[in-house]
Structures are given as structure tokens and as C-alpha cells.
Amino acid sequence: MCVSRRTQVRILLTVRNLFLEARGRGALEPLTNTFTGGPSRRAHYKHRDPALLIPGRVSQDRKGKNCQVFNCKLGLRFNMKLIREGERRKFVPRSRYGGQLCVSQWSPSELSLGSVGTSGGNSLSSTHDMCVPRRRPRHNVWPGCDRNVLPQAAPHARLPVIYPSFLFTLHRSTDFEVHRNWLAVASSLPVDRWYVDQTSPWTLDYPPLFACFELLLAQVARFFDAAMLDVKNLNYASPMTILFQRLSVIVTDLVYAYGCRLCGEEVVKAGGMGGGGKKGVASVGAAVAVVLFTNAGLLLVDHIHFQYNGFLFGVLFLSIAKMLQRKEIQSAIYFSVLLNLKHIYLYLAPAYFIYLLRSYVLLGPVPARPDKTQNSLASRVFRLIKLGAVVVLIFGLSFGPFIAKGQLQQVLTRLFPFKRGLCHAYWAPNFWALYNIADKLLVLAGGRLGWAVGEGGVASMTGGLVQEYSHAVLPSVSPGATLVVTALSILPSLIVLWRSPNNPWQFVRAVVMCGFGSFMFGWHVHEKAVLMVVLPLGLLCLLRKAEAQVFVFLSAVGHFSLFPLFFTPQETPIKVTALLLHALFTLQVLRAHWGQTLLNTLETLYLLGLVPLSLLLEVGAGRLGLGEGLPFLPLMAVSVYCALGVTYSWVKLSYLGLVGAPKLKRKTN
């Protein structure tokens, strides 16, 4: 694999000549310190005929600076990494059969190079994101077989995976009743009663479009069992009701499948991997779509615990995919619909806001020709109005009826119940879990050392089910404080996003960081919310190795932290095998792309630590002789242990987001 030194020199000389040629054309400023970097900054690529680097058109980048494109045709077999040197950067989008070399004069302070159009300016691949794997993706061939089991056939695997969920049919949890009640409320009560009705304790607390969605479902539900649509029929669960609800989740999951597919295609394009042919990276890209679709946490939460998260994430993915395709208006439509389906996605809104403002409203769509920039004030205002109209229209459709009836206040109090505590009964594995445990440890330590500690704190410590409690030693946290901390935590990623315009992948990063920040520091976070981090993060896992590493780690930890949701002994093997299956599959797909080292020793040890922890959780502290004193110890242990891993991932991801492009590393062979 290692390229001989002579070849390297030849390549470097060739590229240098190219630059000289480019200078002769006057398109670029002279590059002074070309390729002066140490050995670690050298490109590794095999080549056959370097003369096939053809200078392409000169265009302008977003800032109006000159930018030269070089096309490299077949014959050059790039396996090239980012070249970075001195003041200037040259990026080589990798492709096995061809690609573009783009040279521009951007200052290094900018984290994104933006992009140089290939054709039509639509499928711009942001070169910044192109960290190229050090070797060609290895195909997983089982010895003694002609076809691979999963990764290669993965594009087809999409469909089958949905079927096993039929198998959970006979199981039901409390969320069944919640959604059954909503079905009943939406279908049998007039609109102005939706947010007033209090027959069931599970009142409607999703935005109006979701109620409309339930209304649609109810039209089908009639044919299964009309009795489930009666509001007074509390805790009604005939087999047909359960069947219908299961089926509704499975069918609406198709939206998610579609979203994953669109995003997968974009991932493949972004990697410059489209040309790889059937057996190339395209299949890995499709495999990523499958990784997303078969997400263990989503499977468990939707198909066992029962919710419509798959559908909602499908809409989110559609929105992201449209953004990646540079169809900003469509993306905004999908996202506003999503907000009106479930308002928890408000946490992601800052990323949308910044990106749309900066890249769509202010800069405008990518010009087909450099002289046709659309940065005039009029065009900006026009775009703003277009965007605003779309968003206002959708919100108006959703909330309009309630505003007309003067129920807005009522709806909003239902949507944002601030009466709940900082943490859920089972602490979501976030920063506050660590904060709580620190508080408790301090209380314990204080007890030993004889400090005066408030009794209330001690009592709440063992309670577990207490919704609101005050911290004994550390200051108690108010909703406002969490809001401020959350805002602070997502601010850096938003700044990075602002400074890298027209880079939709940076936008995806910001979405991830928004989700992550709100999960880490939000008020009354449910452990399910970890999906809001893991799923968008999955989109990035082919672009940068470091992000792939975080994804593998975080998805394992995050899904593990969902285990306490499924507490009956029948579900134990399902959750364990589902998690294992997904983790193994993810590892396999990503290893095929990135090589072996996806988890370092510490992370591996940490993940192995989950095994005794799950034993503690499943066997229960009672059997181990710890039961009487501390009934909630296993839950607390899971929560704190996972919180450590999640916090680690958050720190790592934040760091990656700030540091920017991955560093070049010399290949060690």
C-alpha cells in the first residue's frame, strides 16, 4: 500500500507544475510555499498517469475570490488525503476513478472551504468534509463465499428489516393507552375540545398537526375496531387495537425508511463516492442508510415501548436531505411540519435558523455562473419573505383554529408543562445526572465529616420517584438556568455554522450539536431524547473518522441507557440482542470504511463495563444483597455510568466541531 518515495516526489512535482501552469494563466496568485510540509503532510496516492490532471474552469467562490478547478480523469487513481500547507489549502476530493482538485485562496481561519461546483451548482460536495479513508473500503467477504452477507447487499436489506417488528405485536406498554386516547380524542371530539378534554390522565400534549395525524389514523382504525375511538373507553386494549397500533407504527416507519434513503444518497454524494460503482463506497453509503434505519433504540422505543418516533425522524431526515440537496424551502417546509408534529424538535431550530439565514437568505443559492450572484438587497428580502411565508403558513394552519377560538394559551400550557422536575424519575444520562450524583456524594461525604446538610436532600436521595427535589449541597437548578446553559452549550457550534456558509454538512453538525446540547443540559430530559443526537450523528459517520468513532461509541451507550424503559423479563433478551445486533452491524459497516481502529482501549473498556452493569440492572440489586437499602441503585448506576460516556462523547464532539478539519496522519504500515 505504501507508495514509494520516488513516486511521491514525482506526484508532488506534477502537482507543482500544475500550479505553475495555473499561475501562467493568471487565474491564481502565485503559490509560494508549495508542498513544504513534513512527511506527515504528504499525499499518499497511487498514480498511473498524473498528466491527466486537466485544469478546468475558473470560477468564483462564495466570497468572490478566484478559484481554480482541476479535473482529474480516469487513470489517476487517487487515494489522496487532504493536503494542507502554509497559508493556503488545496483540497482533493477523492474518488477512485476521478475527481476534482480545487485550489483557492481562502484564509485558514475559515473552517470551510465552501465548494466548487461540479455541474449546475446543485450537488456541491463540500470538500471540507472530505476526509478520505486511508485505504480503499475493504469488502467483507466471508471466506468461501461469493457474496457478502450484509454490507454489500445492504441496499436491499432495507425492506426486510421492517418485518421483525411484526413480532412484537402482542406486547403493550402504557404508551399504547396514551396514543389510543389521542386517537379517540382527535377522532371523536370537536377541534376546540382537543386541548381541553381531561377524561384520561394522558391528555394531548403534542402540537395540533400531530392530532391531525392521529385523526388520519383514526379513519383507518375504524375498520379494525371502532371501540378504541371512544374517549371514555379507558385502558381499552382489544387484540385488534394492538394490531392496528403496531401496524400504524410499521407503516409510518416507511417515511423514516424514505428519509434514510435520501440521506444515504446524499452521504454517498458528499463523499465523492458516487463513482465507485456497484461494489464501491456506494454500498457502504447505502449500508449507512440501513444502519440508520435499523437503529436499535428506535426499534425498541417505537415497536416495543410504542411511539411514532420513526415517523417523526423520517420527517426530520427528509428535511435534512432537502437541505443537503440545496432545496432550502422544501427543507423549511418539512421542518415546520415537524415542529408542529412534536415540539421537542424546537431544540434543533437554532441550527435551522442560522443556516437558513446565513446561507439561504443572505448569500442566496449558489450561482450557476460567477457573475450572476444574487446578493442584492432585493433578492435577499424576497428570499426572506418566501421563507417566512412558508413557515408562517404552516404554523397558521396548525395553530390557526386554536388562535381563532382563543385557546392558544391553553394549548401552550399543555405543550410546555414546566411543572415537572429537573430530571425524570429515571435520570437521563446527561450532565444533570452527574450533577445529582455529585450532590449526593457530597451529602454522604458531608455526613461523614459532620457538615450540616439539609435533611430534605437526604430524603429525596433515596426516593427516586420524587419529581421535584432540591439539591442539598450544590445549588438547585431552575428551568431558566438550564435554558441558559443549553444556549451556551450550543453557541460555539452555531458560530462555526455562521462562519462556514453554504456548507450543509456543517449544518448537519450544528443540528447534532443542538440536539446534544439540549440533551446534556435541558430541563426534564427524557432518556429517549438521546435518539435526537444519535440519529443525525449517524449521517456524519462516513465523512470523518473521528465522528464515526463518536457515533459508534455514543450509539452503544445511548441505546444502553434506554434499557430501563423495558423492564419486564420477557423483553430482556430482545433489548440485549437488538442492541448487540445494531452495534455489531454498525461496527462492521464502519470498519469496512475506516479500518479497524474505531474504538480506543479506554472506550472498549468502558463499553465492556456495560456488561456487568446490565447484569446488575437485570438481576437486580436485590439478588446481590443490596436490595433493601437502595432500591434504585441499579437505575442510578446505569444512569451515572451512561452519563459519563455521553458526556465524554459530548466533549469529544464539541472539540471536533471547534477544531475543524481532521488532521493528516502519516500512514503507518
Place this chain on the structure above:
Amino acid sequence: MMTKGSNTALVCVAAVLLRWCVSLHPYSGQGKPPMYGDYEAQRHWQEVTVNLPVAEWYVNTTDNDLQYWGLDYPPLTAYHSYLCGLAARRVNASFVALHESRGYESETHKLFMRYTVLVADLLVYLPAAYCLMSVLAKWRAGRLEFVCLLLYPGLYLVDYGHFQYNNVSLGLFVMAVAALTSGRDCIGAVLFCLALNYKQMELYHALPFFFYLLGTCFRQGGVLGLLWKMTKLGCCVVLTFSAVWLPFASNATVLSQALRRLFPFERGLFEDKVASVWCSLSVFVKLKTLVDNRNMALICLLSTVVCMLPSSLHLVARPTLRHLRYALLNASLVFFLFSYHVHEKTILLAAVPACMLVSEEPFMTTWFLTVSTASLLPLMIQDGLTLPLLALGVLFMALTHHYILPSTEKVAKRTRMWVWMRRTYFLSVAGLAFLTAATLFVQPPDRLPDLFPVLLAIYCCGHFVFFCLYFHYCQFTLKYNNNNNNSAVSNNNNAKKHVQRK
């Protein structure tokens, strides 16, 4: 190596997940007193074996009412029940309390029973499939067999839904085939005897095993070699049998009583609607009124033996491992079609050999496996397992469609016959879908309440006859290399050379 391990792990984990999903569903006879179903039978055996001395297990006594699910499987099953019973007693003594626990049903108990099947799977069936894969890996095969053995839905629908321990006997059987494949004939013989001693149904596979081993004996070169090998094998068989039956040997009556329990001729020709020849014939000819049970048994025996002979004798002449695998499938299919007292579940005994042939005949075996899964429908409807059957059937078809059938496409494009085969396949699946839908949703006319299940049985029976003929044809036209004892090995070498040339 990593990839291989990780692929294997993926398939294993997926298999466990699917199995456990099935196990959430009801079992046979759930909440149906007084007799319940196979689930209660297994529980009852645990109760009997744990509480009574060995000598009373097969004997009708005051404590052991043989009319209520008396033990009618060979001793290994009884020992297995004994072990499970011991575990049950530790978990909750009321699971297996003598007399009082009859018809015991609870969520915990269901969980316990499901776990026992899972443990048996993990200890016997999975390792067996893995052994087979690693043995076949030499021949550039085995992976598909592994996937098929683990993911074929019929087996775990019966084991985890309906509730039985077929995985133990079939696992031992698969392991025996793996042992033979790796050239360890004696170990293979021992393992097969164990399988036979777990479930007498394994007799379906006994003749091919016997004839294969006989054939290899003849190939030892010289009379001495023949005698030495026969003695070795004979010793293995005799020792295994005597070891298994030793606890019952104290008393001759106990032994004879046990043997009588194993082969119950008082039961009917077939149960419910089976896709066997006799069941299909009886739609047109009332066999039960024409011939009495004893004669019918004779007729069954004769027809089975006659139909068995061609493939078996062929195997003696050509004792290679490929021939063996074909012969196993042929023999079990013949048994299923013609033998006495066939049950829907019995098709599993043909399905497992079919799984082991999947890389030789990817198209036909997957077709067969699909049909065999569908033929379980009446049983699954009875047990309330329709939904998992449908879901897993579709899942299995999707899997085969994407992973196995594409490898046949090259052949399919080449010959005209294969084009027609594929069309027939889609037609046949459509027919299955139609009959399944009809069974589930269409109200049959009052005079013929079982119209659609019977139609389904006849339809499947037609398929099985066709498959039986086809696989016989395959077995007889297999290439046989006289110089090499194992034609598959030489084929494999050719294939390797071919690959290298590329």
C-alpha cells in the same frame, strides 16, 4: 478473519433476536384445559422425571398416568427433561410439583420454558450449525448453509412458538453430518445415535446414514479394512445405545414398555391436515374406512421402503458427502410423504437437510423451504401464531430473494428451463399467498369447513412430490469421480484453480 467472525456473530444475534420475538407469542394449548398441548407435555415430562425413579418413567403407575401426556420419546429426551425439571425446581418448586402442577401456566413459567429452549439452542443447535459451516468452508461453501440453518423460520416457530425441543435432535443430526463431512465417521455415528435417542423421528435420516457408512466401509480396500471399519462403527453404535439405555436395563419389562411407548401404532394415519400423500389421497378416497390401521401401517411401511430404496442403494454405490446430503433430503421427504402417523412438524426433518444443501441447489432448496414454512400454517393457526408465521415467512422470502436467489441468476439466464423454473416459482408463491389468505380470511362453505387448509395441504403435497422427484434426479445425475473418494473436494479444487486463474 474479523469479518468472518463478525458476520457469524451478526447472524447468530439476529437468530436469537428472531427466536425470542417468536417466544413472546402463545404456545400450543395455552389456556386450553384439560389436555393443553405440547407445552404442557414437556412440562409434564419434567414433572414426571424429576419426581419419579427412572424405572417408572415409561410405565403406567398411579403416579404416572400415561394417558395424560405419557413420555413417548427416547431416553435422551427424558434426561433432558430431568435436567430442566431440576432447574425448574430451583426456580419455583410449584412448576414441577407432582400431580398438583398439571396444567400449570404462568408468565414466569412461560419465560422459564422459553429460556430452556434458548439454552438448548445455544448449547446444541448453534454450535452444530457453526461446525457445519467451518467444515464446509474448506469447499468454499457453508456460509449460506449456516444462515439458512439459523434463520429458517419453520424450526423456531415450532420450537419457540408451538414449543418443542426439535433443535436438540436436529442439532445433533447436523453435528453428525458435520463430523462425517470432516471425515470423522465414528464420531458422526455416535452423534447420530444420540440424535436418534433424543427423538425417534430421526429414523427418517437413519437409512442414508447407514448406507453411507456401509458404502465407505466397502471402499476401505480389502476385506480386512472393511471388517475393521465395520467393527469400529458397530462398536460405536452399540456402545452409545447401551450407554443411553443403561438406566432402563435393570428390568426387561421396563425396556419393552419403553420401546412400545416409542412406536405407537394406535395413533392415526396422519394428524389434522398434513401435506403427505395419504392425507391428500384421503380427500378423494376414504382410506380410513377402506383399510384398517394395521394394514395401513404395513402399506405405509412398504411404500416408504420401496421409495427409499433407489436413493439409498445409489448412496451405497456412491458414498460421497454430496450424495449423502441429497440422500438425506430424499429419504426424509419420502418418509414425510409416505410414512405412518405424520405430523405437520415432521417437515422440519426434511427442511434441515434442505438447509444443508442450499449452496448446491440455492434456488430449489429455498423454494422448498418457503413451501415447507407455508405448510405449517394450519398448525400455527391453531396455536395463535399466524402473525409470526406470516411475518417470518415474508422475511425469509425477502432474505432468500436478496441473498440466495441472485446467485442462481447466471444459470437462469443461460438455460431456457431455468427461466421457466423461475416463473413457476413466482406462480407457486402466488398460489401459496392466495391459499394462505383464503385460509385466513375467506369463510368456507358450511359443508366443507376445512376446505382451504385441505387445499393448502394438497397444494404443498404436490410441491413436495415434485421436490422429491427433482432431488432424486439431482442425486442420480451428480458427477461422481471414481478416483477420488470425495468428488466435492475435487470440484472444490477445480473451483479454486479457476479462481486463481482469474
